[in-house]
Amino acid sequence: MSKENSPSIRALNNPTQVGEETITAVIRALAILDLLGQSEGELGITEISQRLSLQKSTVFRLLNTLMVGEYVRQNPATKKYYLGTHLLRLGMTVLNQIELRKVAQPYLRELMAVCNEVIHLGILEQNEVIYIDKIDVDRPLSMVSRIGGKSPWYCTGLGKVLLAFSPPAVLEELLSKTKLVQFTPNTITDPARLVEHLKQIQAQGYAIDDEEHELGIRCVGVPIRDYQGSVIAALSVSGPTLRMTQDKLKQIIPVIINTGNRISKALGYMG
Amino acid sequence: MSKENSPSIRALNNPTQVGEETITAVIRALAILDLLGQSEGELGITEISQRLSLQKSTVFRLLNTLMVGEYVRQNPATKKYYLGTHLLRLGMTVLNQIELRKVAQPYLRELMAVCNEVIHLGILEQNEVIYIDKIDVDRPLSMVSRIGGKSPWYCTGLGKVLLAFSPPAVLEELLSKTKLVQFTPNTITDPARLVEHLKQIQAQGYAIDDEEHELGIRCVGVPIRDYQGSVIAALSVSGPTLRMTQDKLKQIIPVIINTGNRISKALGYMG
DNA sequence: TATTGCTGTTCCGCTCAGAGGAACAACGTT
DNA sequence: AACGTTGTTCCTCTGAGCGGAACAGCAATA
Structure with missing residues (x-):
């Protein structure tokens, strides 16, 4: 907590x-x-x-x-x-009511095996991101988090990607309700800049959290769509900056996007 | 539920x-x-x-x-x-307060890889067995259960082994509080016979649930001890009877016992 | 397009559930 | 032995919250 x-x-x-x-x-x-x-x-x-x-x-x-x-x-x-x-x-009852978990889990495991970093599955609830699943990686240095835990939406890979693909009204409401706290020097606290940033994320199809929530942690988030095409969840790969280098990012981003797409397809999204 | x-x-x-x-x-x-x-x-x-x-x-x-x-x-x-x-x-907070889980999990995963069946970790609470961890196996036919779920103590591998190694007073109290329900033809509902059975379990160091709770499911439970030597939890391997044959049991029981012992050692038990 | 029958919601007055305070018991510590 | 803890029990008085009924909003009926 x-x-x-x-x-x-x-x-x-x-x-x-x-x-x-x-x-x-x-x-x-x-x-x-x-x-x-x-x-x-x-x-x-x-x-x-x-x-x-x-x-x-x-x-x-x-x-x-x-x-x-x-x-x-x-x-x-x-x-x-x-x-x-x-x-x-x-x-656990609450957790099991979220059927998305069951569909996504095998894909998340596979992605973890490829990237060798912690995988998160998250949804937007109220005005925060909630982790509904997590695949741990067996490495001494890795992100600690907890299923059921919350994170802010404006400075995490999951949150930014979830908002980038939300209806503008949702973003507007959240912006008005949320105070953008400066967690690290990289946290984007200027609403206008954040809106621009989210547009870019929407265009490129993935979000990068470059130590914006916690120093030393870099992560990549991609959207997951339901059969209607609306983004209902997101998945992310998080790791320490020293392993999540530009080179590695270049290498794994296509894989992560692909995993997201395959989960969306498994949920009935026709692309 | x-x-x-x-x-x-x-x-x-x-x-x-x-x-x-x-x-x-x-x-x-x-x-x-x-x-x-x-x-x-x-x-x-x-x-x-x-x-x-x-x-x-x-x-x-x-x-x-x-x-x-x-x-x-x-x-x-x-x-x-x-x-x-x-x-x-x-x-999840409740779950994480049980530190035994963290210690045991790698061993449970390893055991699953060997046995290819569902692994459970359980403790005795009030007058029931509570599952505090579960390693699923990726096979179409396997036991469904849920972390946090309960099972009766007198007709499951976990429960029987937990009671076989409990102080006699605990057994006595539970026997007086519990009505032994006949779930299947194999369920032991005679208290005297159950007490004998538990003595045997204590002697041999493991418990077998031979379709006593649910027809078609056979399972093996072994105790886990803390640093003081008292049995605080148990682990079990459960599978359909057609796979959990006498032959397979003979083969895996030593492995299961060994896993239990290694977890106990990891918890500080000196044997 | 009324009508009926569902919802979830609001209002209000009466009353007993339950809040508060203090006293009590069972500790371990000084 | 006196003290400072703890959790627990008792009792009294009052306003929180219960029940009942009325209201509103929607959807399927006629």
Whole structure:
């Protein structure tokens, strides 16, 4: 989870905010889940109550409730609480509802074998990129990420390619909603320049993230289309700059594009 | 999810049950999540309210709340609701908290390459076996299962081996809590016979599930020990009976045991 | 093109669920 | 033995949130 802030914690302590009709107890329960998720490991009642500024007894009741659903479990020895495997089960359900994964996976494996770098499969959700699959590479130096994890859209290969092929309205909306944060010297933070850049990506059919999100990581993203031709996902190859050289890029970009095309075809896209 | 009944739905409509101090609204929210998980796909408010026998307005408010936490999302076109990727994120967090997975995975892959059958990694939780990893095999006929999924302990290779090496008290407690259901003609439903069987498993160091849970599937389970020597997990090789013949079993059992031992050693067990 | 029957959504008043605070028990530490 | 922790229990009071009904928006019927 790291820096990914959890949305449910926001609305914690402004209960009587009219308009959005929500249930305080549930908001708080979700906040506890988020908190337990963020701090990998166990948390005690006192610590939770402090961090969320809730009453100890309230937290106790909430945790009790979460335990009957097996969303949370209590370590009998330490009396502390941690996330239960029921969440794992639900999470995997979400993952399996995305049928694109099943189609794409063999192609991703093959691509990994060729490129010898980490492969990601991602979709655009809300205003972020979500990784829905990842093929790890067995090399000491490689990108760490997590299925289900998020990344910004304007400075990653996946995100840029997804937006380059989105309807202009989507781009416009995201641009208005998103603050372009300068992660590295290479991050494009000027909206006008970004729009130009995306046009170029659309023209050439692939996006390169040249250390725009994290220094030392370069990556290539290409679009994946459904049977109607709309870009519904993207795949990317990411590696350390010292291996992802201009030479190597020249060599693998056609392969990556080809893989993207073949997945699109497998999804019914006629080209 | 299939037949796995969700614990939180149970306590739905007996609110004033004293003793267990729980929060109705949260119980209901969790029940909605479970329901959405079970019926893979979208559900409308009316359907949810009927299935859980709750008021439509109540369900609406609950869903609204779950949406601010991104636990649930609404399809703008159909207006129906489905599980959000935040659950995926939380689920993967749970999975990554189990560090055993990281250690074991390379060994499991290697074992799959040798046996050419599905490999499972499982732990005992509550009174069931939970799969925490799975290596699929690329063959048309192979076992379907899911990471995070559950299985009974008394009729699977994983479960039997986990219990054979558990302290007697654990076995006793599980025996008293569990009803031994006859899944197939081979399922051992006599507690006395089961106890004998487990003793034999402990002696020989591996468990065979000979179509005891599902007809047509045979599997071999071996224990995995932590640095203290206690059995904390198990791995298994499962395949269709026509491939998992006596001959093949004789051949692969030593390999499987060896893999288990090597993982245990990697976890610090000195043997 | 009305009509009917579905949805999902909004409103509002009454009430009991549940929040809060404090006291309690069971620890390990000083 | 006194203290500072923890998690847990109890009790009281009140406003969150439940239920019920009305509303709106759409689609398929007549």
